[in-house]
Amino acid sequence: QVQLQESGPGLVEPSETLSLTCTVSGDSISNYYWSWIRQPPGKGLEWIGFIYYSGSTNYNPSLKSRVTISVDTSKRQFSLKLSSVTAADTAFYYCARGGWRTSYNWFDPWGQGILVTVSS
Amino acid sequence: EIVLTQSPGTVSLSPGERATLSCRASQTISSSYLAWYQQKPGQAPRLLIYGTSNRATGIPDRFSGSGSGTDFTLTISRLEPEDFAVYYCQHYGTSPWTFGQGTKVEIK
Numbered sequence: 001q002v003q004l005q006e007s008g009p010g011l012v013e014p015s016e017t018l019s020l021t022c023t024v025s026g027d028s029i030s031n032y033y034w035s036w037i038r039q040p041p042g043k044g045l046e047w048i049g050f051i052y053y054s055g056s057t058n059y060n061p062s063l064k065s066r067v068t069i070s071v072d073t074s075k076r077q078f079s080l081k082l083s084s085v086t087a088a089d090t091a092f093y094y095c096a097r098g099g100w101r102t103s104y105n106w107f108d109p110w111g112q113g114i115l116v117t118v119s120s
Numbered sequence: 121e122i123v124l125t126q127s128p129g130t131v132s133l134s135p136g137e138r139a140t141l142s143c144r145a146s147q148t149i150s151s152s153y154l155a156w157y158q159q160k161p162g163q164a165p166r167l168l169i170y171g172t173s174n175r176a177t178g179i180p181d182r183f184s185g186s187g188s189g190t191d192f193t194l195t196i197s198r199l200e201p202e203d204f205a206v207y208y209c210q211h212y213g214t215s216p217w218t219f220g221q222g223t224k225v226e227i228k
Contacts, residue, residue, distance in 0.1 A: 108167035
């Protein structure tokens with residue numbers, strides 16, 4: 001059974017770069033699409049972007065100028081970098097699996113999420 | 121971008137009652153590309169329904185989805201205590217994928 005686990009700093013200073021990693025266990029990272037999704041405390045969900053195991057990406061236009069998602073298949077990890085963060089980027093960040101060989105797919109499963117607070 | 125509007129924002133019901141949650145899209149969505157998730161406090165969202173009406177693995181049959189075009193519905197036929205949570209719809213057709221703002225099902 002595939003499981004996802006987010007890791008990274010829980011506190012980032014304003015204007016700095018948020019960096020998170022999602023580690024996949026229980027299944028191969030190959031042939032799947034992998035996404036990052038965030039949720040400000042008490043608010044709704046926002047899809048950030050996805051990466052295919054081959055490295056192709058698609059980002060939400062609302063964040064595209066600040067987002068980079070990368071993959072390391074040898075470590076079964078994919079990562080998120082969000083630059084120039086502000087307090088508005090404070091949120092729970094989730095990684096999730098998308099489709100097998102298709103980007104048109106639901107998210108299942110999800111990682112447990114990690115709270116990242118932007119503050120000095 | 122497709123905007124998904126969920127209604128009501130909050131619904132108060134008793135265990136055993138039927139819950140009907142609505143998700144309306146700003147433009148037509150293929151029924152293949154609509155999902156529903158359940159989120160409980162302190163937990164990640166959990167997939168309930170994909171492709172408008174297909175239950176995910178392990179989801180009880182009291183959960184059902186329907187709809188087409190711009191109007192979609194999640195129905196919980198008889199609420200169990202563990203069903204009180206927030207529910208989100210999501211489309212995964214035209215990028216960017218978006219979520220509705222959520223409907224909270226609370227105990228009356």
